[in-house]
Amino acid sequence: MKIFGDLNSGNCLKVKWVSEAVGLRFTWVDVDIMKGESRTPEFLAMNPAGQVPTVLFDDGRVLAQSNAIIRYFARGSRFIPADDFGAAMMDEWLFWEQYSHEPYIAGCRFQLVYLRRRPEELDPERVRRGYAALDRMDEHLRKTRFLLGESVSLADVALLAYTRLAPEGGFDLSRHAALCRWIGEAEQDLGVASQTA
Structure with missing residues (x-):
C-alpha cells in the first residue's frame, strides 16, 4: 500500500508511527501541501477532499482522515483497549x-x-x-x-x-x-x- 503524506504534518506522522509500530509494509509518498500537490487532478481523483494523509491500498481502496486510518491500522493491536x-x-x-x-x-x-x-x-x-x-x-x-x-x-x-x-x-x-x-x-x-x- 501507499501512504501519501507530508512529514511536517502531525496528522501524517501519527499514521506513519502506527504503521511502523504494528509492522505494516508500505511505501511513503511525500506530498508537499504548500506546493499544491494534494490539489492536483490525480490526487483529487483519489481523495476528493484533497487532504493528507491518504492511504491507497493495493486493491484500489482509499482511506483518509488520520484518526480513521490509525483506528483501522491498529485493530487487534496493543493500541486499542480490549474492552x-x-x-x-x-x-x-x-x-x-x-x-x-x-x-x-x-x-x-x-x-x-x-x-x-x-x-x-x-x-x-x-x-x-x-x-x-x-x-x-x-x-x-x-x-x-x-x-x-x-x-x-x-x-x-x-x-x-x-x-x-x-x-x-x-x-x-x-x-x-x-x-x-x-x-x-x-x-x-x-x-x-x-x-x-
Missing part, C-alpha cells in the same frame, strides 16, 4: 483531539511555520483555546501515566503528534510538567526521536 468501554474512552480522546486540540495547536503552528507569521499575529482566541487544551491534558496526566492508564493507546498517539510540536506554534510548555513527562514517555514507547522545544 468496549476502554475503546470508547479512546475514541472520546480521538474526537476531542480533532475538535478541541488540533484546530488550535496545529492551527497556530501552521501560521508560524508554514505561513511565516509572527507570534503577535496569532489570533488570541485560538491561542487561548490552545492553552485550554494543553491545560486539560496536563491536569489529566497528573493522575495517570498515559491518557487511558498505564499503557499507550491511539489516544496518546493522536495527541502526541501535535502536542510535541506545540512550541513551534508559540505555546510555552514549561508550566505543563505532567504533559512534558508524558511527551517524553510516549515518544520513547513509540520509538520516536525526541522533539526539542
Whole structure:
C-alpha cells in the first residue's frame, strides 16, 4: 500500500508511527501541501477532499482522515483497549483531539511555520483555546501515566503528534510538567526521536 503524506504534518506522522509500530509494509509518498500537490487532478481523483494523509491500498481502496486510518491500522493491536468501554474512552480522546486540540495547536503552528507569521499575529482566541487544551491534558496526566492508564493507546498517539510540536506554534510548555513527562514517555514507547522545544 501507499501512504501519501507530508512529514511536517502531525496528522501524517501519527499514521506513519502506527504503521511502523504494528509492522505494516508500505511505501511513503511525500506530498508537499504548500506546493499544491494534494490539489492536483490525480490526487483529487483519489481523495476528493484533497487532504493528507491518504492511504491507497493495493486493491484500489482509499482511506483518509488520520484518526480513521490509525483506528483501522491498529485493530487487534496493543493500541486499542480490549474492552468496549476502554475503546470508547479512546475514541472520546480521538474526537476531542480533532475538535478541541488540533484546530488550535496545529492551527497556530501552521501560521508560524508554514505561513511565516509572527507570534503577535496569532489570533488570541485560538491561542487561548490552545492553552485550554494543553491545560486539560496536563491536569489529566497528573493522575495517570498515559491518557487511558498505564499503557499507550491511539489516544496518546493522536495527541502526541501535535502536542510535541506545540512550541513551534508559540505555546510555552514549561508550566505543563505532567504533559512534558508524558511527551517524553510516549515518544520513547513509540520509538520516536525526541522533539526539542
